Amino acid sequence: MKRTIICSAAFALVFGFAVASNTLAADKGPADITLKTEAAKKPSVFPHAKHQATIECDICHKDANYPADKKWDMKKGHALCQTCHKAKNQGPTKCDGCHKK
Numbered sequence: 001m002k003r004t005i006i007c008s009a010a011f012a013l014v015f016g017f018a019v020a021s022n023t024l025a026a027d028k029g030p031a032d033i034t035l036k037t038e039a040a041k042k043p044s045v046f047p048h049a050k051h052q053a054t055i056e057c058d059i060c061h062k063d064a065n066y067p068a069d070k071k072w073d074m075k076k077g078h079a080l081c082q083t084c085h086k087a088k089n090q091g092p093t094k095c096d097g098c099h100k101k
Contacts, residue, residue: 028052035072042099044077059084 029048036043051060060066065080067073081098085091092098 028057035077037071037073040074042101044098045100046098 031047031049033046033048034043035046060080063080065076065083067076081091082093085093
């Protein structure tokens with residue numbers, strides 16, 4: 001009887017951790033994020049889910065240009081996004097590629 005209780009408790013604990021970690025891993029933020037500064041004339045819609053499908057989160061989120069306070073400015077945005085797009089020869093690098101009319 002004691003063994004059954006211990007096994008049941010262990011199973012519940014393992015199952016609970018599995019569900020919790022799966023839930024946390026599934027929450028990767030919104031599919032699209034609108035980046036807009038107070039001075040911006042045209043905001044940029046960032047396809048977050050599309051980027052998540054092809055690169056690791058830390059590529060952007062650990063970059064020196066990523067604003068920890070999530071307060072973007074033109075210099076940080078261009079340094080992070082354009083640098084990567086140019087290095088990979090992939091993704092928009094001109095104004096209207098990110099800043100739609």
